[in-house]
Amino acid sequence: MLANILGVVLFALGICISVALHEAGHMVTAKMFGMKVRRYFIGFGPTIFSFRRGETEYGAKWIPLGGFCDIAGMTALDEVTPDEAPRAMWRFKTWKRTVVMSAGSITHFILGLVVLYLMAITFGLPNLALNNLDYNKLDPVVGGTSCAHAATTLQQLDDVSCPPGALRPADAGGLKAGDKVLSVNGQPATSWTGLQQKIQSANGPTKFVVQRGDQQVTLTVDVPRLARLGADNKVSTIGMIGVTPQVPPAMLHYNGLEAVPATFVFTGDMFAQTAVRLVQFPERVPGIVSAIFGGERDPNGPVSVVGASRIGGEAVEQGLWQIFFFLLASLNFFIGVFNLLPLLPLDGGHIAVVWYEKVRDWLRGLRGKAAGGPVDYTKLSAITMVLVVIGGGITLLTVTADIVNPIRLQ
Incomplete structure (x- = not known):
């Protein structure tokens, strides 16, 4: 029981570190390009502590379910002070804004790669050949x-x-x-x-x-x-x-040099699986609802952070550390890919808007017209709110299912 609790805590800590580094990715790249970063916080809710270094306030809040990096002027509608205006994010080149907004997902991809590389030289990586034996x-x-x-x-x-x-x-x-x-x-x-x-x-x-x-x-x-x-x-x-x-081994082990290409090959397969699961996600939602009311839970269905933490705890309890780390890497890849979907308020939605402006202005230039103004985010607020409600509802469903009818290791 103690090992299970330890596993849950460690997995939750791993997720918190991933989120912290996600926001750090935004912060570091923004500072690198000269944008003003007002605040960098881990968590939400009341502040536990904060301190200021230079122009940025750093801190932590009581609810460890995310974090934020407050960059001045992410959109032209954001209020900025006169001294912040020249360094507002929306004034920078499209490629720089794209790098900053995608840096969080890139950080997740790097974390996943690091975890898989460490697995390759220790526990080994799952043998993909067994999937299609x-x-x-x-x-x-x-x-x-x-x-x-x-x-x-x-x-x-x-x-x-x-x-x-x-x-x-x-x-x-x-x-x-x-x-x-x-x-x-x-x-x-x-x-x-x-x-x-x-x-x-x-x-x-x-x-x-x-x-x-x-x-x-x-x-x-x-x-x-x-x-x-x-x-x-x-x-x-x-x-x-x-x-x-005599079937191929379930886990393949590599030395430090061999592990590099093996990790990238394995990561490519995981990206492909993540894309398939994202496409299949809507059709799996009814199964989550059924599971809440006593139906059989699909072991390959969606899980929330709560469910993933429970599985991580069971893995540690059973000494299956390779499953623990594999799940942590998978979650990082999933979050990274999901966050790049071209939907507001995800980073991918902001990137889509930035490139819409770029392509629109290029087409206007071809017709001899001046560049258009920044996209009015208020016109997208209704769509954004619908997506937030849908996302919140699905999160609530998966969390509920993970509490009343969790997926368990066999």
């Missing part, structure tokens, strides 16, 4: 041996334990882990699927030729025929010997 292409190499027993119900089919007295034909015939099966009864075995088909059609003493190290070994395995429930829910009698395939 094709047994038609998998070599017929024995990964392990077990028993062979009849299974005519789903319960028996799911039971991977060996009942007392169960047959172990592979062991009895001399098959060992690491053996590559070359042929069965003289018929070549080129894949694991092909090997399975040949075993299922065999009956009685059967000749197996295997590659064991540098030698070819001929074995005789007595193949029993047992009743088995198939994918079509029909019971048929097939040959079974009790072997499992």
Whole structure:
């Protein structure tokens, strides 16, 4: 229990650090370009403490659910003092404003990369090949041996334990882990699927030729025929010997140099998965509502910070630190991508407005017209409010679901 609480606290702390660095990204780039940063605070609500360094006030507030970086004149509608006006953000070049507004998401991406790199050289990175494992292409190499027993119900089919007295034909015939099966009864075995088909059609003493190290070994395995429930829910009698395939390792480990390209490749896959989940997000919302009222919770469905922290706590409790850090990296990538969506009040929405102004003025210039004025954000306030309400509602739903029907580690 104590380990679980520690995991929750550590994960929440990791999120707080991520948010703090997100806002620091905005602040550092803004200062670098000469914009005036009035305040940099972590959290919301009443102030715990603050201090001033130069022209910027730094501090922390009691509610650690975010933070803010107050840059003077983010839009032309923002009030600025006379001394702030020349350094108002909206006066700077489009590319500089874009860098500042995207710096928060870039910070999340960097954090995710750092976490994954550290995982690569310690715990290892999940093997992406397992996501699309094709047994038609998998070599017929024995990964392990077990028993062979009849299974005519789903319960028996799911039971991977060996009942007392169960047959172990592979062991009895001399098959060992690491053996590559070359042929069965003289018929070549080129894949694991092909090997399975040949075993299922065999009956009685059967000749197996295997590659064991540098030698070819001929074995005789007595193949029993047992009743088995198939994918079509029909019971048929097939040959079974009790072997499992040698699959690629679940985690791949790298040295410090190898970890660099491996981290970028893995990150690219995570970005692709994040994009897919964002597209699928609307269709998963009904599942969240159903889960709140007792429905089955989709283990791959959306989770809030509360849910992610709970999973992080369970991971620490079970000693699965690789899941803890993988979840932390995933959350950083998700927040970074989500924040760049071209919707106000997200940073991506502000970037979209900035580039709209740039393209609009370029087109006006082609027609011999003067540049247009800054976009009037008040005209976008209704759309912004709708998006805020929708976002708040979805956040409330996911938090509720994570409290009453949380996703748990299996």
